[in-house]
Amino acid sequence: MNAVPLVSAHNVHKSFGHNQVLKGINLEVQAGEVVVILGPSGSGKSTFLRCINHLETMDQGAILVDGTQIGYALRGTHLHKVKPGVLARQRSEIGMVFQQFNLYPHLTVLQNIVEAPIGVHGRSKTEAEAQAFTLLETVGLRDKAHTYPRQLSGGQQQRVAIARALAIKPKLMLFDEPTSALDPELVGEVLATMRSLADQGLTMIVVTHEISFAKEAADRVVFMDGGVVVEEGAPREVLENPSHPRTRAFLSRFIERV
Amino acid sequence: MTGAAPAAPGLSDARQLALRDVAQARSPRNIGRWMAWGVALLLAADVAWIFASNKSFEWPVVAQWFTGAAILRGLGVTLGLTVVAMVLGVALGLVLAIGRLSENRLPHHLAGLYIWVFRGTPLMVQLIFWYNLSTLFPTLSIAVPFGPELASWKTNDLITPLTAAIAGLALNEAAYMAEIIRAGLISVDSRQSETAQAFGMTRGRALRRIIIPQAMRAIVPPTGNQLISMIKATSLVSVIAMGDLLYSVQAVYNRTFQVIPLLMVAVLWYLLITSLLSVVQSAIERYYARGEGGIVVPMTPMAQEATA
Numbered sequence: 001m002n003a004v005p006l007v008s009a010h011n012v013h014k015s016f017g018h019n020q021v022l023k024g025i026n027l028e029v030q031a032g033e034v035v036v037i038l039g040p041s042g043s044g045k046s047t048f049l050r051c052i053n054h055l056e057t058m059d060q061g062a063i064l065v066d067g068t069q070i071g072y073a074l075r076g077t078h079l080h081k082v083k084p085g086v087l088a089r090q091r092s093e094i095g096m097v098f099q100q101f102n103l104y105p106h107l108t109v110l111q112n113i114v115e116a117p118i119g120v121h122g123r124s125k126t127e128a129e130a131q132a133f134t135l136l137e138t139v140g141l142r143d144k145a146h147t148y149p150r151q152l153s154g155g156q157q158q159r160v161a162i163a164r165a166l167a168i169k170p171k172l173m174l175f176d177e178p179t180s181a182l183d184p185e186l187v188g189e190v191l192a193t194m195r196s197l198a199d200q201g202l203t204m205i206v207v208t209h210e211i212s213f214a215k216e217a218a219d220r221v222v223f224m225d226g227g228v229v230v231e232e233g234a235p236r237e238v239l240e241n242p243s244h245p246r247t248r249a250f251l252s253r254f255i256e257r258v
Numbered sequence: 259m260t261g262a263a264p265a266a267p268g269l270s271d272a273r274q275l276a277l278r279d280v281a282q283a284r285s286p287r288n289i290g291r292w293m294a295w296g297v298a299l300l301l302a303a304d305v306a307w308i309f310a311s312n313k314s315f316e317w318p319v320v321a322q323w324f325t326g327a328a329i330l331r332g333l334g335v336t337l338g339l340t341v342v343a344m345v346l347g348v349a350l351g352l353v354l355a356i357g358r359l360s361e362n363r364l365p366h367h368l369a370g371l372y373i374w375v376f377r378g379t380p381l382m383v384q385l386i387f388w389y390n391l392s393t394l395f396p397t398l399s400i401a402v403p404f405g406p407e408l409a410s411w412k413t414n415d416l417i418t419p420l421t422a423a424i425a426g427l428a429l430n431e432a433a434y435m436a437e438i439i440r441a442g443l444i445s446v447d448s449r450q451s452e453t454a455q456a457f458g459m460t461r462g463r464a465l466r467r468i469i470i471p472q473a474m475r476a477i478v479p480p481t482g483n484q485l486i487s488m489i490k491a492t493s494l495v496s497v498i499a500m501g502d503l504l505y506s507v508q509a510v511y512n513r514t515f516q517v518i519p520l521l522m523v524a525v526l527w528y529l530l531i532t533s534l535l536s537v538v539q540s541a542i543e544r545y546y547a548r549g550e551g552g553i554v555v556p557m558t559p560m561a562q563e564a565t566a
Contacts, residue, residue: 053456085460092458102453105549106471116457119467148549168457 006031006066006172006203007052013060014047021047022058023227029205031171034198036206036214036235039224040250045207046099048224049174052205053094054087065094066171092120095165099177101157103149103164109136110145113164121168128167135163139193155186159193166197173197175206211254215239223247319519323510324526332506333527339492339502343427344485350428351435356465358440369436376433382494385426389498391417423495431488438480442473474546482539486532503527 007029014022021044029035037045050056052063054071062069070090073082082090103112113132117123123131136142139159141152149157158178165173175194179187191213198204198217208214214221214235221238223231223246231244242248269275309315323329354372357365376384392413399410417425446469454464496505504524511520 055452055456088455088458088460090458091456094456096453096456098449098453100449102449104450104453104468104472106546107549115467116459119463120458150549 003030004067005029006033007063007205009048009052009061009063011061012048012051012058012063014044014051014056014058021227022051024061025224025227025229027222027229027232029172029203031203032201033219034202034204034206034217035220035222036208036218037222037224038208038211038214038250039230043224044227045224046176049176049205049207052172052174053091053096055096070094088120092116092168093171095168095170095173097158097161097165097173097175097178099180101149101154101161101181103157103161105149108146108148109141109152109160112149112160113167116164117167132163132167135166136160138196139163140189153186154182155189158182158190162190162193162197171203173202173204175204175208177207177209179208179210209254211239211251223250225250314518315522316516316519319516320522320526323520323523326510328506328510329503329523329527332501332503335501335506336489336492336503337531339423339427339495339500340485340489342424343431343492344488346424346428347431347435347484347488348439348481350432351439354432354436355439355443358436359443373433373436376430377437381426381430381491382497384430385422385494385498388417388426389419389422391422419495419498419500422498423492423500427488427491427495431484434484435481438484439473439477441480442475442477443469445476446472471546475543478539478543478546482535485535489528489531489535 005028007027009025009027012022012025013020025048037049039045047056051058052065052070057071068090071082071087073080073086104115107115110129110132113135114125114128117128117131118125133142133145136145139162141156141159141163144152144156144160149160152160178194179190182190187210191210194204194206194213195217206213206218218235220232221235222229223238223242223244225246231238231242231247238247239251242251269278310317354369357369358373360366395413397410398413398416399407401407450468450472451464454468459468492502493504495502496508501509507520507524511517514520
């Protein structure tokens with residue numbers, strides 16, 4: 001029998017106007033698991049990821065992260081939307097890495113990393129900075145601590161963004177197409193950083209187009225299309241022997257290229 | 259295409275390569291530009307001569323009054339009023355801007371109503387209105403609505419020319435600053451506030467640490483404008499008997515009839531203050547442009563003149 005999953009999503013629905021983006025997503029992620037969500041553009045995978053930490057509100061269904069329903073609180077038999085302050089606290093243990101990096105351009109690399117640990121988690125400046133330097137060491141950017149994001153390459157910026165997300169000691173890391181905005185020659189350095197995190201047992205949900213990353217680092221691959229999970233399983237099964245025609249059609253486009 | 263390649267036209271030998279090195283290229287001689295400079299300098303010299311030679315300017319009188327005690331007192335009032343009204347205006351403007359951007363309808367409409375009233379009526383009218391508040395409300399009191407009074411003051415004790423001037427200038431300024439700050443806040447990429455949210459920052463902290471510092475780039479230049487307008491707007495307070503710079507100058511020339519030289523005293527002081535402010539503004543803009551590696555913040559017209 002499995003342990004209680006760290007993330008469990010049940011029947012998640014979401015529409016933008018008349019466009020139904022998510023049509024009942026069910027997914028469970030165990031602690032320490034690396035789940036890669038693949039799927040064509042517009043399949044709803046980014047929207048689903050953003051529902052997990054309530055950056056996107058959903059219309060129906062429920063998502064629990066370590067027993068907490070982000071954005072809601074169950075009181076007795078009634079579910080209530082929580083106030084912004086409570087929501088902020090609920091989110092504070094989920095790290096997120098964005099497609100466009102979203103570093104704070106007016107802060108140095110070091111200030112970017114210590115902002116949440118000091119401001120949200122109340123750690124001391126010395127402790128937060130010491131940890132930031134350790135994290136910069138692991139992403140290979142120790143010497144860039146005092147530069148501004150704009151002076152870095154895209155790959156370096158994304159590695160800083162990963163360090164920034166790790167600095168809050170997250171129990172879950174969400175990656176929203178972390179390499180899609182990068183020049184091809186910079187993708188490798190970011191994927192290498194992510195692979196080492198996967199090896200360290202961090203729980204990760206990764207939305208990406210990088211089939212090679214899914215193959216090497218994922219414990220499980222989820223293929224989404226048209227707002228539903230079409231197929232999921234071990235990377236070997238899904239990627240090398242897909243059972244669903246839509247998965248096959250999607251993967252064949254990549255095989256041509258690789 | 260192997261073997262002896264046909265000579266590329268003009269780039270075959272070392273001599274041609276050296277001659278064609280763009281590092282040695284000369285700029286075209288721009289005679290029009292030099293002539294324009296010549297004409298401009300000539301005109302400037304002429305204007306300077308007119309100012310210096312026209313006895314009616316009475317420069318010795320200007321020099322005599324420039325640092326006169328009455329003038330400096332007026333200058334102090336102008337600067338003091340400007341600083342206080344501006345600080346209050348910016349603070350209230352920030353609150354109004356945040357209210358205007360709130361998803362909550364009540365603060366949104368209240369801020370809108372405030373801006374509508376205070377931006378839509380002349381500053382002069384507002385100043386006179388505050389000064390004459392006692393005719394509308396002889397006493398001001400804090401009370402439970404429809405209930406007992408908790409504290410009460412005579413309006414005439416509270417509203418002096420000074421408080422009327424500060425209230426009038428600050429409340430009017432807040433309406434303009436609200437719109438400037440609102441424009442600055444919405445100019446920041448929405449992904450920045452989304453990121454701050456994802457990291458568990460409260461709205462207040464995200465504004466303070468992430469959004470406002472980035473909005474400052476768009477807020478500072480028009481605020482500099484407002485500040486300079488404010489320095490000159492303070493001259494309106496002479497209608498409610500506040501002794502600002504212009505009022506002091508008028509008081510002197512009403513006695514001595516040296517209208518032009520004393521107006522020149524005021525003009526020179528106003529120009530001196532605005533020049534200083536332009537320099538300060540450039541420094542502030544450069545500070546908030548940090549992290550924008552490579553993008554040079556253009557200097558203000560003033561600073562450009564100084565270095566041209």
